[in-house]
Amino acid sequence: SLQGKTAVITGSNSGIGLGIARELARAGANVVLNSFTGRPQDHALADTIASEFGVRASYIKADMSIGRECRDLIEAAAACDILVNNAGIQHVAPIDTFPPETWDAIIAINLNSVFHTTAAALPGMRAAGWGRVINIASAHGLTASPFKSAYVAAKHGVVGMTKAVALETAQEPITCNAVCPGYVLTPLVEAQIPDTMAEYDMDRETVIREVMLARQPSRQFATVEQLGGTVAFLCSPAAEQITGTTLSVDGGWTAM
Numbered sequence: 316s317l318q319g320k321t322a323v324i325t326g327s328n329s330g331i332g333l334g335i336a337r338e339l340a341r342a343g344a345n346v347v348l349n350s351f352t353g354r355p356q357d358h359a360l361a362d363t364i365a366s367e368f369g370v371r372a373s374y375i376k377a378d379m380s381i382g383r384e385c386r387d388l389i390e391a392a393a394a395c396d397i398l399v400n401n402a403g404i405q406h407v408a409p410i411d412t413f414p415p416e417t418w419d420a421i422i423a424i425n426l427n428s429v430f431h432t433t434a435a436a437l438p439g440m441r442a443a444g445w446g447r448v449i450n451i452a453s454a455h456g457l458t459a460s461p462f463k464s465a466y467v468a469a470k471h472g473v474v475g476m477t478k479a480v481a482l483e484t485a486q487e488p489i490t491c492n493a494v495c496p497g498y499v500l501t502p503l504v505e506a507q508i509p510d511t512m513a514e515y516d517m518d519r520e521t522v523i524r525e526v527m528l529a530r531q532p533s534r535q536f537a538t539v540e541q542l543g544g545t546v547a548f549l550c551s552p553a554a555e556q557i558t559g560t561t562l563s564v565d566g567g568w569t570a571m
């Protein structure tokens with residue numbers, strides 16, 4: 316059980332981040348949710364988790380594209396025994412027409428935020444004598460696709476930083492790993508299905524099977540519950556000697 320531990324999950328008002336927060340709460344951890352929005356419904360998500368799982372849950376607004384706010388998030392959290400770096404955005408365009416400001420935003424949110432939150436969280440983990448840093452990278456942290464240069468660069472960077480942090484903490488009761496999901500049917504991915512149906516003149520099932528999951532040999536989406544369970548495993552005693560590595564949850568994508 317993770318009772319008594321506090322987890323901070325960046326970008327956790329939807330999708331994978333929310334799924335991870337729920338599974339860590341199910342395992343007994345107190346959770347801190349985050350996004351840059353700060354709406355009443357974001358706070359309500361924390362209240363729901365608190366009552367459903369009987370843990371402490373709060374929501375803190377912070378923009379992960381701004382280094383100072385990344386560090387402030389960790390300061391504002393009551394504690395940070397488990398840091399899950401999950402916030403991320405995507406943009407698809409060829410590199411020669413890739414908008415420079417979008418490149419900067421992807422590098423800031425998907426890569427730089429991991430530097431700032433990790434730097435801010437490690438002293439507290441050392442003081443507490445236990446810590447877990449879990450970075451949500453991607454199959455695109457290990458392989459590439461065309462038109463995703465910023466995302467692929469950022470996610471490869473996250474995998475590299477994961478290894479460096481693991482070496483810096485190797486002799487302490489702290490581990491640092493990266494989880495690499497394949498396709499997960501989050502609201503973000505769901506929103507792409509209608510357009511893709513129109514573009515290919517296919518029905519929903521064919522789009523999912525032949526277009527979206529063409530690179531995922533299982534032909535199934537990974538779920539946010541499975542991602543949450545993977546993160547909970549990395550926080551368990553069985554994972555104490557797992558550090559500096561990647562754990563793929565991708566239906567065989569990176570085996571090809």
Ligand code: NAD
Pocket residue numbers: 325326327328329330331332349350351377378379380401402403404424451452453454495496497498499500501502503504
């Ligand atoms: P999502 O859009 O549902 O969630 C993204 C989260 O990031 C949201 O909670 C959003 O509020 C937050 N966020 C975005 N910009 C932010 C900012 N500036 N500051 C704070 N929070 C911000 O998408 P998702 O699919 O759940 O993605 C979560 C993570 O998983 C990302 O890092 C993504 O790259 C990674 N991932 C997703 C998939 C997939 O298929 N969905 C696959 C591999 C990796």
